Amino acid sequence: MSDRANDSQSEVGNEWPLWEVFVRPKAGLEHKHSGSLHAADAAMAIQLARDVYTRRQEGSSVWVVRSADITASDPRDKAAYFDPMEDKVYRHPTFYELPDAVNHM
Amino acid sequence: MTSIRLQMTAPLHYVLRIADTCLIHAQRLAEWCGHGPVIEEDIALTNMALDLLGQARALLTRAALIEGEGLDEDRLAFLRDEDQFFNLTLVEQPLRKPSAHAAGGDFADTVLRNFLLATWLKALWQRLATSSDAELAAIAGKAVKEARYHQQHAADWVVRLGDGTPESAQRMRAALARAWPYTNEMFVRDSVDAEAEAAGLGPARDALHDVWRAEVAEVLAAATLALPAETPFIATGTIGRHSEHLGFVLAEMQVLQRTHPGGRW
Amino acid sequence: MYTQAMDLAPAEERTLRSAEEAQLEARFEARIDNGDFIEAKDWMPEHYRKTLVRQISQHAHSEIVGMLPEGNWISRAPTLKRKTILLAKVQDEAGHGLYLYAAAETLGTSRDQMVAALHSGRAKYSSIFNYPTLSWADMGVIGWLVDGAAIMNQVPLTRCSYAPYARAMVRICREESFHQRQGFDALLVMMKEGSDAQRTMVQDAVNRWWWPSLMMFGPPDDQSPNSTQSARWGIKRLSNDTLRQKFVDACVDQAQVLGVTLPDPDLKWNEERGHHDFGAIDWAEFRRVVAGHGPCNHERLAARVKAWDDGAWVRDAALAHARKRATREQAA
Numbered sequence: 001m002s003d004r005a006n007d008s009q010s011e012v013g014n015e016w017p018l019w020e021v022f023v024r025p026k027a028g029l030e031h032k033h034s035g036s037l038h039a040a041d042a043a044m045a046i047q048l049a050r051d052v053y054t055r056r057q058e059g060s061s062v063w064v065v066r067s068a069d070i071t072a073s074d075p076r077d078k079a080a081y082f083d084p085m086e087d088k089v090y091r092h093p094t095f096y097e098l099p100d101a102v103n104h105m
Numbered sequence: 106m107t108s109i110r111l112q113m114t115a116p117l118h119y120v121l122r123i124a125d126t127c128l129i130h131a132q133r134l135a136e137w138c139g140h141g142p143v144i145e146e147d148i149a150l151t152n153m154a155l156d157l158l159g160q161a162r163a164l165l166t167r168a169a170l171i172e173g174e175g176l177d178e179d180r181l182a183f184l185r186d187e188d189q190f191f192n193l194t195l196v197e198q199p200l201r202k203p204s205a206h207a208a209g210g211d212f213a214d215t216v217l218r219n220f221l222l223a224t225w226l227k228a229l230w231q232r233l234a235t236s237s238d239a240e241l242a243a244i245a246g247k248a249v250k251e252a253r254y255h256q257q258h259a260a261d262w263v264v265r266l267g268d269g270t271p272e273s274a275q276r277m278r279a280a281l282a283r284a285w286p287y288t289n290e291m292f293v294r295d296s297v298d299a300e301a302e303a304a305g306l307g308p309a310r311d312a313l314h315d316v317w318r319a320e321v322a323e324v325l326a327a328a329t330l331a332l333p334a335e336t337p338f339i340a341t342g343t344i345g346r347h348s349e350h351l352g353f354v355l356a357e358m359q360v361l362q363r364t365h366p367g368g369r370w
Numbered sequence: 371m372y373t374q375a376m377d378l379a380p381a382e383e384r385t386l387r388s389a390e391e392a393q394l395e396a397r398f399e400a401r402i403d404n405g406d407f408i409e410a411k412d413w414m415p416e417h418y419r420k421t422l423v424r425q426i427s428q429h430a431h432s433e434i435v436g437m438l439p440e441g442n443w444i445s446r447a448p449t450l451k452r453k454t455i456l457l458a459k460v461q462d463e464a465g466h467g468l469y470l471y472a473a474a475e476t477l478g479t480s481r482d483q484m485v486a487a488l489h490s491g492r493a494k495y496s497s498i499f500n501y502p503t504l505s506w507a508d509m510g511v512i513g514w515l516v517d518g519a520a521i522m523n524q525v526p527l528t529r530c531s532y533a534p535y536a537r538a539m540v541r542i543c544r545e546e547s548f549h550q551r552q553g554f555d556a557l558l559v560m561m562k563e564g565s566d567a568q569r570t571m572v573q574d575a576v577n578r579w580w581w582p583s584l585m586m587f588g589p590p591d592d593q594s595p596n597s598t599q600s601a602r603w604g605i606k607r608l609s610n611d612t613l614r615q616k617f618v619d620a621c622v623d624q625a626q627v628l629g630v631t632l633p634d635p636d637l638k639w640n641e642e643r644g645h646h647d648f649g650a651i652d653w654a655e656f657r658r659v660v661a662g663h664g665p666c667n668h669e670r671l672a673a674r675v676k677a678w679d680d681g682a683w684v685r686d687a688a689l690a691h692a693r694k695r696a697t698r699e700q701a702a
Contacts, residue, residue, distance in 0.1 A: 014686055015482045016143070018475065035541070036472040037145050038481060040265070040688035041695065047258050051149040052465055056545070074411070135444050135453075138460050139437035140673065142681025144468050151461040155454060162450050179449045212684050268694065269687025276683070361448035361506055369563040370448045370506075370556070 016040045017066055021049040024061040031063055039064075107366075109176065109184045115300035117171050118191060119307060120241070121181075122297075122343050123229065124164035125192035128182060129351070130222060131157035132358055133200040134215070140201060142212055149258060153219065156251040163244045170240075183362035187351055194340035195287035196222065197351040213266055213276040217284055219259035224320050225291050227252035228313040237305035260324045267328025277330055285333040290340040291317070371523040371586055372429040375494040375660050377594035377610065382417070391415075402604045407533040410476040418603055422532050423477050424493070425605065427484045430470035431495040433463045435488075435670050439503045440512060448506060455552050456509060462545050469538040476534045489675050497656065498586050500664035507560065507568070507575035513553010514624065515576075515583040521546055522617050523587070531604030554624070561629050569629075576625075577633045584648075585656045587614040593653075618646050 016038040022031035034053040039045035045064040054062070111117065134154040141147030165178040195218065199210030230252055233245035266273040291310060298309035325332055342351070362368065387395065395415050401408065408414055437460050444460065447453035471481050487493035498516055503509070524546065527539040560568040588594060588610040600606035618637075625632050636649035658664065 014689060015480060016685065016689065018472075035469055035538075036475075037468060038143065039145065040685075041692040043261055044265075044688070047261070048145040048149060051152050052145060052468060055152070055461075055465070072411070132445060135457060138444055138457065139434075139441035139464075140677040140680075142677070142684035144434065144464050144471075146684075148461055148464050148468070151457055151464070155457055155461075158450065158454055158457070162454075165450075179451075182450055183448075212681070265688050265691040266684070269691040270683065272683050273687030273690075357445045360446055365448070365565060365567060368448065368565060368568055369559055370452055 017068070019045040019049075019064045020067050020070060021045075021053050022063040022065070023049070023053055023059045026060050031061065036067060107184075108186045109180060111172060111185065111189055112174070113189075114171075115297045116238075116304070116306055117168055118297045119301040120164055120168045120171060122191040122193075124161050124168055124181075125190050126196055126222075127157045127164065127226075128161035129190070129192045129354060130196040130218075131155075131161060132354060133196060134219075136201040137215065150215070153255050153258070156248075156255065160244065160248045160251070164241075167238075167240050167244065179362070183359045187347055187355055188345040190347070190351060190355070191343050191345060192351075193222075193287070193290055194342035194348050195284065195290065197342065197348055197354055198283070198287070199350065211276060211280070213273070213280040214283065216259050216262035216266060217277065217280045219255060220263050220324065221284060221288060221321065223252050223256035223259055224317050225313060227256055228316045229308065232308040232312070236307050241307065256320075263324055263330075264328045267325070267330040274329070277328065281325075281330060281333055286336045286338040287340050289336070289338065290343060293339060293343070295344070371496055371520070371588060372432055373425050373596070373600070373606075374497055374586075374588045374656075375428075376421075376424060376596055377588045378657065378660065379596060381595035382599075399602070402531050402602075406531075407536065408531050409533050417599070418532075418605075419477055421600060421603075421605065422535065423474055423479050425600075426470055426474040426477070426535050427479065427487065428494050428496075430467045430474060430484065431488045431493055432499065433467035433470060435495045435499045435674060437463045437467075438670055438673055439499055439501070439666075440509060442503045443506060443509055446506070447509075452509075452556065459513075459549050459552060462549065466538075466542045466545070469541055470535075473532075473534040473538040485678060489671065489678065491662065491671070494660065495670075496586060497659045497664065498582050499670060500659050500667045501579070501582050502666050504578070505571050505575055507557070507571040508579065510553045510556035510560065510572065511575040511579045513550055514557060514628075515579050515621065516586070517546065517549040517553060518621070518624075519583050519586045519617055521550060522613050522620075526607035529604075529607060554628075557628055557630075572628075573630055576630045580633050581651060581655075582659075584614060584618070584651055585659075587611075587617065589653065589656070615645050618648050622646050 017040075018036055019039055020036050021034045023034045024031045034049075037045065037048050037052055039048050042064060046062055049062045049064050050059065053059070131154045134150055134157065137147065137150045138154070139147065141150055161182075162178050165181045169176040169178065169181055198214070198218075200215050200218065201210055203210045227249060230245040230249035234242055234249060236242040236245065263277070267277045268274070292314040294309045294311040298311070301307050302309040302312075322332060340348070342348070361370075394413055398408075398414060398418075408418075440456060440460050440463075444453065444456055447456050471484060474484060475481065484493065488495070498519075503512070521543070524539055524543055528536055528543055530536045530539065557572055560572050564572075591597065591609045591611045594610060597606055597609065601609070621632065622637065622639075634649045636647065638647055639645075640647045659667070662668075
């Protein structure tokens with residue numbers, strides 16, 4: 001989710017902190033990561049997120065999170081974290097063969 | 106191209122005051138595009154300019170219909186002379202760089218003007234939403250949402266800069282001193298206002314004063330900025346007599362249509 | 371396009387690597403060959419990281435500096451509709467710069483560092499933005515030719531191996547399509563419905579922007595020693611010359627629709643190659659402009675430096691205020 005190679009993105013010198021932006025385009029959908037921006041505080045981050053990331057469509061909800069506050073899994077642990085998911089095929093609908101009459105389920 | 110001369114009526118004058126205020130403010134705000142203090146704010150200011158330009162276009166289109174001689178938004182914007190523009194004088198003052206005539210024109214002036222104007226427009230749009238003119242009411246219904254956002258964004262900046270560093274506070278005080286005398290014009294009541302009020306077209310300007318003053322006082326207090334003293338100065342852009350700045354703004358804005366009469370774009 | 375200066379530079383020396391690093395790099399290259407995406411926290415060769423930081427940041431700088439030549443005509447747009455469209459387009463460019471700075475930041479650099487590199491002259495931006503916009507017709511021609519060239523360059527980048535860059539490019543490409551169309555539309559109106567003076571204005575703009583647009587694609591392949599490594603690493607998918615040829619072929623048809631003449635007497639269809647032959651590009655001019663001696667290099671950089679310097683007190687105040695509030699909230 002977070003693309004921060006350098007997790008301790010603190011207020012170095014006078015730079016505005018970096019925030020990640022998540023937008024829910026309309027009710028019923030989830031928030032999706034749209035990108036990031038620099039803002040001095042949370043109120044500004046929300047407003048700028050609207051100005052920068054929702055110009056072309058209605059956003060019904062915007063989340064902003066300081067990039068430094070995101071905890072991400074380590075890609076080196078990918079094998080431990082995610083490979084076991086791969087062989088639980090019974091979680092996937094395609095695993096089950098049903099008669100044609102009800103196959104649209 | 107030869108200028109057009111409008112046959113003025115009170116309703117036309119009333120609508121043009123709002124249209125021209127939005128148009129000239131949008132024109133000034135657009136000067137920041139590519140030059141903002143930070144890219145994100147550049148985008149925000151341009152959004153504001155686009156909103157105001159949209160409001161201006163809708164109002165000019167309505168004004169053209171009221172005028173009834175087959176004009177349109179572009180002929181009104183590009184072929185009128187200065188004395189038939191009726192914007193608040195406040196919005197023609199420099200915003201991004203000082204002019205030859207006056208100091209001022211920086212980001213402090215910008216956020217302050219955005220705030221003072223958006224607060225005024227919000228109050229105006231709220232009342233116009235029940236205008237006897239259905240088209241005006243429809244425009245107002247949409248515009249009030251934009252004004253609310255502009256006011257919030259600008260107010261946050263006024264507070265940040267007023268209560269930021271000693272330098273930003275000093276610049277805000279200077280901006281306030283420059284802008285304040287021009288705010289009186291926002292609340293003058295003249296015959297155009299009176300006629301509009303009587304016809305249910307929209308509120309007279311003085312009706313907006315108390316609500317405006319209360320909201321402005323609250324934000325200035327949060328910004329640790331003192332309310333300036335009252336001055337007797339009343340600007341006259343709304344009756345077509347402008348400061349020295351509008352001439353330059355219009356010269357730039359209108360140049361292509363004047364150079365290419367009948368041009369197609 | 372955003373590596374014009376890098377293309378011109380001599381081939382970069384690779385530093386000696388340990389056996390372990392060689393192995394990591396071999397695995398990395400296998401991932402690239404497999405068409406895998408590289409994410410920010412994945413292992414990558416230092417040279418890959420550095421090349422990407424330079425390319426992505428220079429792409430970002432190009433978007434931001436690119437706001438200036440078009441920004442020059444916002445106040446003078448001839449109709450309110452055109453003013454609206456131009457404002458929205460230039461604003462998009464700011465947004466694109468922002469997405470790209472964000473992508474570059476994932477590689478360990480910061481916005482401030484990148485801006486400092488631009489302002490000091492160390493980092494470059496696309497040479498095309500060092501030319502002046504002298505008439506309203508330039509707005510249409512920039513949309514048609516300059517954005518057209520940019521789109522041709524950007525679509526392959528949506529498949530760049532570095533995922534944050536590829537994702538930024540997907541977002542940019544989605545927004546970019548209206549940029550070229552609005553320019554072409556403006557030109558079509560002026561050529562088909564406009565006056566003689568307007569048609570002359572358009573042709574003059576084409577005459578000034580054609581050759582610089584071809585130069586956007588960078589030096590010829592045989593003069594771009596660093597391109598091979600970029601291609602190897604899935605950063606550069608198509609060569610300079612390939613893209614340039616594609617562009618010329620597309621523009622010839624479009625020019626015909628518009629009724630303008632492309633200012634190249636050597637432009638002609640080559641049946642054998644299946645492409646249009648075109649005349650010699652003045653690479654000396656290109657090198658001059660990239661080195662800082664074009665018509666507007668000085669103004670463009672000065673405008674950016676001024677905006678940054680004039681904005682320092684604003685940025686400082688915003689931070690100061692945020693800190694004050696945080697302190698107050700903690701005390702409460």
